[in-house]
Amino acid sequence: MGKTPEESFTIPDETIRRYKQDGATVLRGVLGSHWIDKMRDAVQEILDHPGGAAMEYTKEGNTGRYYGDFFIWRRNEAFRDFMANSCLPEVAAQFMGAREVAFFYDQLLVKEPNTKEETPWHQDLPYWPVRGEQVISIWAPFDAATVESGVVQYIKGSHKWGKMFAPKAFGDTSFADTYKKAGFEALPDIDANIEDYEVLHWEMEPGDVLVHHPLTLHYARGNASKTGRRRGLALRYVGEEAQYDTRPGTFMENPRLKKLLPEITLKDGDRLLSELFPKVWPST
Ligand SMILES: O=C(O)CCC(=O)C(=O)O
Structure with a gap:
C-alpha cells in the first residue's frame, strides 16, 4: 500500500544544507497526533514490560527513571508500524540522498x-557495526522537551572533525571493556570547556523531530522537570550505500543484545539489508 499524503514530507533544500553543515537540525510538525497517541500507548506497554536488552540507567536510590531499550520493533507492532509507515523513512531518504532506505534499529530513551542521570556526550557511530555516509538518526519526542527536561543537544559541526571517539557505556559499566577494543581516542572533557563549542538545541513539541549525523557529538541533561515526562525514541536508518562493519568493540558484542537478535549472517562490507535490517522505503 502506498503512503497517504500525510505520511509524506518534503524537506526544504535549505534544511538539508543546514543538516550537512551543522550535523543536526530540527523539523517541525512532521508527525500527526495519531502517531503520537499510538506511540505513547506503545511506550507505556514497553515501560511496563521491559525487553531482554532493556537498561535501567537510574542509579539505585536516585529519584526518577531513565530507561533504555533497543530493537523494540521486533516485538511490538506499533513500533514496527511507526518506523516503517510514518513519513520518517522518506525523511531519512531525503537527508541521506538515498534511493532505498533500510531500518537499522530503534532506541527508546x-x-x-x-x-538526575544525564546522557553523556557521545557520537553514535563508534558503537555501531556500520560504516558509510548514508546513516542517520531521527529523534522523536512524545512529550514537549526542553533543555530542562533533557532535550538532546549537539556540538555544531562536530561530525566534520574527522574523529571517532571511544564509546562510553551509558550506565552499565560492565560493558566498558568491550568498547575499549575499538581503540578509539578518548573524548575530550566537553563540559569543562563548553565555551569552546557552539551547542545547538531546540525546544520540541510532540510531532517535531531532531535529525542528526552519526558522528555529531550529542548529550542530554537528566529530566529536572517535576511533572513533565521526556519520552524520546531514536530511529536509525541507513541507505543503500551503508555497509556492515565487523570491527571489534561495537554493540553487537553486547551479550544481552546477542541473545535477543537472530544470528547475523552479514559479512564485512555487505549492504545493511536483511531480516534484521529490513527495507522500509520506498514502500512498494
Ligand atoms: O535521548 C537521549 O537522551 C539521547 C539520545 C541519543 O543519544 C541518540 O538519539 O543517539
Whole structure:
C-alpha cells in the first residue's frame, strides 16, 4: 500500500544544507497526533514490560527513571508500524540522498520527571557495526522537551572533525571493556570547556523531530522537570550505500543484545539489508 499524503514530507533544500553543515537540525510538525497517541500507548506497554536488552540507567536510590531499550520493533507492532509507515523513512531518504532506505534499529530513551542521570556526550557511530555516509538518526519526542527536561543537544559541526571517539557505556559499566577494543581516542572533557563549542538545541513539541549525523557529538541533561515526562525514541536508518562493519568493540558484542537478535549472517562490507535490517522505503 502506498503512503497517504500525510505520511509524506518534503524537506526544504535549505534544511538539508543546514543538516550537512551543522550535523543536526530540527523539523517541525512532521508527525500527526495519531502517531503520537499510538506511540505513547506503545511506550507505556514497553515501560511496563521491559525487553531482554532493556537498561535501567537510574542509579539505585536516585529519584526518577531513565530507561533504555533497543530493537523494540521486533516485538511490538506499533513500533514496527511507526518506523516503517510514518513519513520518517522518506525523511531519512531525503537527508541521506538515498534511493532505498533500510531500518537499522530503534532506541527508546525515557527520562521520567526528577531524573538526575544525564546522557553523556557521545557520537553514535563508534558503537555501531556500520560504516558509510548514508546513516542517520531521527529523534522523536512524545512529550514537549526542553533543555530542562533533557532535550538532546549537539556540538555544531562536530561530525566534520574527522574523529571517532571511544564509546562510553551509558550506565552499565560492565560493558566498558568491550568498547575499549575499538581503540578509539578518548573524548575530550566537553563540559569543562563548553565555551569552546557552539551547542545547538531546540525546544520540541510532540510531532517535531531532531535529525542528526552519526558522528555529531550529542548529550542530554537528566529530566529536572517535576511533572513533565521526556519520552524520546531514536530511529536509525541507513541507505543503500551503508555497509556492515565487523570491527571489534561495537554493540553487537553486547551479550544481552546477542541473545535477543537472530544470528547475523552479514559479512564485512555487505549492504545493511536483511531480516534484521529490513527495507522500509520506498514502500512498494
Ligand atoms: O535521548 C537521549 O537522551 C539521547 C539520545 C541519543 O543519544 C541518540 O538519539 O543517539
